[in-house]
Amino acid sequence: GPAAVALSLFSAELTKKQRELRRVGVTLSIGRVAVALGREHAAALYHLSTNAVRYYSLPLLVIGGIQPSGLPAILLLLIVAPLADHRRLRPQLSLPV
Structure with a gap:
């Protein structure tokens, strides 16, 4: 379904990012790259939503x-x-008295 497609696209992008990083000499674990990619996607969703x-x-x-x-x-x-x-x-809202 759609979740499988999203996961496969995410993993393909993750693999591509990992290769690009290694090509320029940056060695990061796949987990750190996955977290960074997830944050990138969350930021894009936030801006789209805004x-x-x-x-x-x-x-x-x-x-x-x-x-x-x-x-x-x-x-x-x-x-x-x-x-x-x-x-x-974290707005501090209170009910009017």
């Missing part, structure tokens, strides 16, 4: 209403940036 929330949220929600099978992916895309910002900034 732009989607800022510029495309209403059109995406309309598309999700027309094509409900895409709604879970759209909602995931729209929730990544706010959740990451909340986790990073």
Whole structure:
């Protein structure tokens, strides 16, 4: 399924990065390269989510209403940036008295 495709693409990219690093003389464990690649992908998803929330949220929600099978992916895309910002900034919100 899609998870297998994503995993195979990730491993192919990981292998390519490892070869490039060795070619330039940098020796890192496969685990460290995998963590760095995962962080790179997470950062890209965050920036994609930020732009989607800022510029495309209403059109995406309309598309999700027309094509409900895409709604879970759209909602995931729209929730990544706010959740990451909340986790990073840890706002101290209290209820008004």
